[in-house]
Amino acid sequence: xxxxxxxxxxAGAFHFHPTDDPLWRIEEVGFNLAREHExxxxxxxxxxxxxxxxxxxxxxxxxxPATFIAGxxxxxxxxxxxxxxxxxxxxxxMQLSLLTSGREFRLEEGNFVWHRRMIDMYHGILxxxxxxxxxxxxxxxxxxxxxxxxxxxxxxFQSIQLDAENRFPDIHLRALTAPVVERPGRVRLTPEPxxxxxxxxxxxxxxxxxxxxxxxxxxxxxxxxxxxxxxVPPRIDPSPDRRxxxxxxxxxAGKPYRFDRLVVIYxxxxxxxxxxxxxxxxxxxxxxxxxxxIAAHARAWEKRWRxxxxxxxxxxxxxxxxRFAGYHLIGAVNPADERVSIGARALTGEAYKxxxxxxxxxxxxxxxxxxxxxxxxxxxxxxxHSLSAAREKARRxxxxxxxxxxxxxxxxxxxxPGYSLSPDGEIKPILNGVLEHHISADVAYAVWQYWQATAxxxxxxxxxxxxxxxxARFWASRGLLDEDGSYHIxxxxxxxxxxxxxxxxxxxxxxxxxNLECAAEAARMLIERWPDRWSGLAHRLDLREDEADRWHDLxxxxxxxxxxxxxxxEHFKGYFELDDINLSEYGSxxxxxxxxxxxxxxxxxxxxxxxxxxxLIYLLxxxxxxxxxxINFRYYEPRTxxxxxxxxxxxxxxxxxxxxxxxxxxxxxxASQIDLANNMGxxxxxxxxxALGGLWQAAVLGFxxxxxxxxxxxxxxxxxxxxxxxxxxxxxxxxxxxVDIQPEIVEIAAESGMGVAIRMGDAVPAWxxxxxxxxxxxxxxxxxxxxx
Ligand code: BGC
Numbered sequence: 001x002x003x004x005x006x007x008x009x010x011a012g013a014f015h016f017h018p019t020d021d022p023l024w025r026i027e028e029v030g031f032n033l034a035r036e037h038e039x040x041x042x043x044x045x046x047x048x049x050x051x052x053x054x055x056x057x058x059x060x061x062x063x064x065p066a067t068f069i070a071g072x073x074x075x076x077x078x079x080x081x082x083x084x085x086x087x088x089x090x091x092x093x094m095q096l097s098l099l100t101s102g103r104e105f106r107l108e109e110g111n112f113v114w115h116r117r118m119i120d121m122y123h124g125i126l127x128x129x130x131x132x133x134x135x136x137x138x139x140x141x142x143x144x145x146x147x148x149x150x151x152x153x154x155x156x157f158q159s160i161q162l163d164a165e166n167r168f169p170d171i172h173l174r175a176l177t178a179p180v181v182e183r184p185g186r187v188r189l190t191p192e193p194x195x196x197x198x199x200x201x202x203x204x205x206x207x208x209x210x211x212x213x214x215x216x217x218x219x220x221x222x223x224x225x226x227x228x229x230x231x232v233p234p235r236i237d238p239s240p241d242r243r244x245x246x247x248x249x250x251x252x253a254g255k256p257y258r259f260d261r262l263v264v265i266y267x268x269x270x271x272x273x274x275x276x277x278x279x280x281x282x283x284x285x286x287x288x289x290x291x292x293x294i295a296a297h298a299r300a301w302e303k304r305w306r307x308x309x310x311x312x313x314x315x316x317x318x319x320x321x322x323r324f325a326g327y328h329l330i331g332a333v334n335p336a337d338e339r340v341s342i343g344a345r346a347l348t349g350e351a352y353k354x355x356x357x358x359x360x361x362x363x364x365x366x367x368x369x370x371x372x373x374x375x376x377x378x379x380x381x382x383x384x385h386s387l388s389a390a391r392e393k394a395r396r397x398x399x400x401x402x403x404x405x406x407x408x409x410x411x412x413x414x415x416x417p418g419y420s421l422s423p424d425g426e427i428k429p430i431l432n433g434v435l436e437h438h439i440s441a442d443v444a445y446a447v448w449q450y451w452q453a454t455a456x457x458x459x460x461x462x463x464x465x466x467x468x469x470x471x472a473r474f475w476a477s478r479g480l481l482d483e484d485g486s487y488h489i490x491x492x493x494x495x496x497x498x499x500x501x502x503x504x505x506x507x508x509x510x511x512x513x514x515n516l517e518c519a520a521e522a523a524r525m526l527i528e529r530w531p532d533r534w535s536g537l538a539h540r541l542d543l544r545e546d547e548a549d550r551w552h553d554l555x556x557x558x559x560x561x562x563x564x565x566x567x568x569x570e571h572f573k574g575y576f577e578l579d580d581i582n583l584s585e586y587g588s589x590x591x592x593x594x595x596x597x598x599x600x601x602x603x604x605x606x607x608x609x610x611x612x613x614x615x616l617i618y619l620l621x622x623x624x625x626x627x628x629x630x631i632n633f634r635y636y637e638p639r640t641x642x643x644x645x646x647x648x649x650x651x652x653x654x655x656x657x658x659x660x661x662x663x664x665x666x667x668x669x670x671a672s673q674i675d676l677a678n679n680m681g682x683x684x685x686x687x688x689x690x691a692l693g694g695l696w697q698a699a700v701l702g703f704x705x706x707x708x709x710x711x712x713x714x715x716x717x718x719x720x721x722x723x724x725x726x727x728x729x730x731x732x733x734x735x736x737x738x739v740d741i742q743p744e745i746v747e748i749a750a751e752s753g754m755g756v757a758i759r760m761g762d763a764v765p766a767w768x769x770x771x772x773x774x775x776x777x778x779x780x781x782x783x784x785x786x787x788x
Contacts, residue, residue, distance in 0.1 A: 016294045018120035018127050023319045027118045031107045036062045037684035040271050042675055043119050044348035045126050045146055048334030049153035050265055060108050065092040068347040071269050071340040071410045074210035076187045084408045084418035086353030089180045089188040091206055091219050093263040094158050099172040100134045104344040121327040123298040124150055139165040151296035153334060154281060154340040156263040161256055168251040175223040178242035186350060189217055204243055216268035220278035222286060223261040260290040273476050281324035304330045307729055308371035310699050314724035321672035322699055325692035329367050332689055335374040338381035340410050342689055349686020353753055355407040355415055358439045361446035367696045369453045370730040376450050377459055383443050384463035386412025401473025406436045436493040440471040441511035445586050448518050452708045455733045461533045465522050469543060471550045472519030475512040486559040496612040498594055498602045502572035506561040507616045514620060516555035523548035534616055567631040569613050578606040583641060594642040606642045610647035618654050630658060645674045649694025653702030661720045667673025671695045700728050704741060712757030717741040732756050749773040
């Protein structure tokens with residue numbers, strides 16, 4: 001490995017300090033080895049291009065360091081079960097060992113005086129601080145920070161500062177950037193012989209390659225140590241597959257010792273010459289003061305929060321939890337890459353292999369649509385680029401139009417494994433990739449939501465309309481018109497995955513109905529407003545006006561399962577005849593209910609895995625009468641086991657909209673603890689990105705009661721008295737709004753843009769112009785506009 005010349009800039013201690021506002025910090029004090037895997041997920045740093053788990057730099061017995069690069073998938077063909085591509089773990093770039101008199105510092109040996117890790121959510125930085133007592137009894141104070149730059153997404157940065165109380169001879173500092181160690185069940189990037197490097201300059205680079213997808217990845221890194229401002233060159237051990245820099249030191253009391261490491265990553269996914277790009281980019285950064293990297297990153301975070309913060313006044317734990325959600329959602333997305341989407345655990349862990357589900361469109365997307373439209377657009381463009389794979393899947397299963405993959409990587413092809421192997425070797429088929437079809441309607445729903453919120457005509461005409469038409473086509477081919485004159489969709493899996501192969505799942509049918517109607521409406525709109533674009537698209541897709549009429553007709557005939565006598569929507573055909581299980585009898589079990597009852601018994605029971613009819617009511621709120629919403633929530637809520645992290649937030653949102661603040665806040669608390677208290681027991685595999693998106697929605701669309709319409713926004717807010725105030729920001733068709741909801745008073749300010757029509761509760765809609773502020777008061781149960 002050859003060296004990139006390092007020109008050391010002015011040295012200095014951290015000029016940057018973490019926020020001291022406790023409401024912007026998540027802290028972990030002390031050290032508990034058993035919690036290490038979940039801390040690694042929770043405290044991960046990510047910018048949507050690259051994400052790194054918060055593993056200890058010096059490692060521990062349980063450390064599981066992993067850095068994931070969006071879109072870099074590979075398949076472990078030797079894996080047990082049905083191998084599918086998964087995010088490949090990139091080299092561990094943050095290893096740093098500290099040896100005093102030959103003895104390595106390890107937290108689990110207990111020789112620290114105190115230890116604290118903290119995410120400064122406001123600036124998107126992971127901090128760590130501790131005092132370490134050496135064998136000889138001296139004290140070293142260590143302060144470190146780490147980030148994945150939001151200002152320059154190819155850049156990772158780490159900085160460590162040591163101060164000693166007394167002099168220490170014989171200190172050895174060793175910084176290593178190397179491929180992660182092999183672990184069962186993980187695909188890692190290895191320095192495989194890639195096709196030869198294109199620029200002949202292998203500099204301080206690790207060049208790696210995926211096996212099956214042949215993606216080249218270049219990791220350029222350089223560490224530098226400065227003592228009281230003076231640069232100290234490292235000893236570099238030559239090695240083709242790792243970069244090892246080390247320093248032998250005599251530490252003197254009172255002098256700051258600062259180690260900075262800059263890492264730059266490029267892949268052949270985005271550039272032709274990743275190695276040259278990484279080397280060049282790193283070189284340019286090495287000429288600058290590293291504090292600038294921190295400052296630019298912190299500014300980028302501040303800017304994102306200005307557009308997306310949610311304040312819950314009066315409840316510090318919930319306040320931190322919604323910011324924690326924002327922290328991971330902001331870090332999960334890259335608006336510059338429309339060829340990837342966000343996996344179920346974003347870039348923070350291995351669970352679900354980095355695969356993309358409906359989680360993105362239904363749970364996370366509203367956050368982006370309303371706070372960062374360019375990111376929402378990129379995510380939807382991913383689905384646009386996946387259309388050919390979705391058409392192919394529909395065709396393969398005997399349908400028309402586009403059926404999106406239940407699990408995707410970056411190709412859009414179906415990546416759900418066909419089966420799993422139980423520990424005793426039993427093969428269990430996984431049917432979701434074949435039967436969970438509601439995802440096509442979910443994507444269409446997200447397209448329409450984005451269109452409503454942004455009026456982005458270019459997107460609609462270039463991509464969105466085609467998604468709406470092709471998904472509608474799928475639904476028009478998926479069902480059957482029966483003798484009863486109704487359109488039925490048989491043999492599906494709905495969001496409630498405990499019941500497989502069911503007929504007329506209310507969620508699937510009504511979302512499909514909505515998709516058909518929406519596509520018909522979009523066709524009408526195109527014909528009227530953009531006739532040329534309609535002709536072009538209709539010609540390319542071989543679409544005739546009467547096809548849209550048929551969508552309309554099928555939507556009208558869709559079997560919905562609504563019993564007009566009782567107001568209940570039957571979850572699926574035959575659901576009401578299933579065994580009635582009283583979930584409260586199983587309340588104290590930590591295990592998921594399907595594991596307690598067993599798969600077969602669960603299928604014969606009426607236990608629902610996660611919000612399904614309740615989800616439908618939430619998404620299509622205005623389609624149902626207040627009675628139907630209430631009756632169904634009361635019926636399904638006690639029968640739902642919340643076997644998925646996606647469920648509590650939606651229950652919180654629906655209960656809040658119904659004005660049941662006690663149930664709403666109970667579920668909101670539950671949703672807020674999924675990662676922070678690891679209450680599903682699996683945060684080790686990464687944060688639950690959909691649950692975090694759901695938490696944001698429960699606050700803004702649930703308690704805030706926000707709904708998007710064709711002509712503007714409507715609110716039916718319910719602020720729990722204990723919260724004192726719920727405040728949030730959003731952008732609607734270019735107008736930036738600040739919403740301040742208190743239990744009996746609401747104030748909305750339009751800070752820029754063209755203005756927006758707002759309907760508060762059942763008050764008459766009012767126009768809020770740019771620079772204006774409006775105020776409403778709750779009087780005898782009704783919102784009344786008052787002068788602000
Ligand atoms: C849930 C799905 C979800 C997936 C990934 C499953 O347990 O049932 O709805 O898409 O996890 O989060």
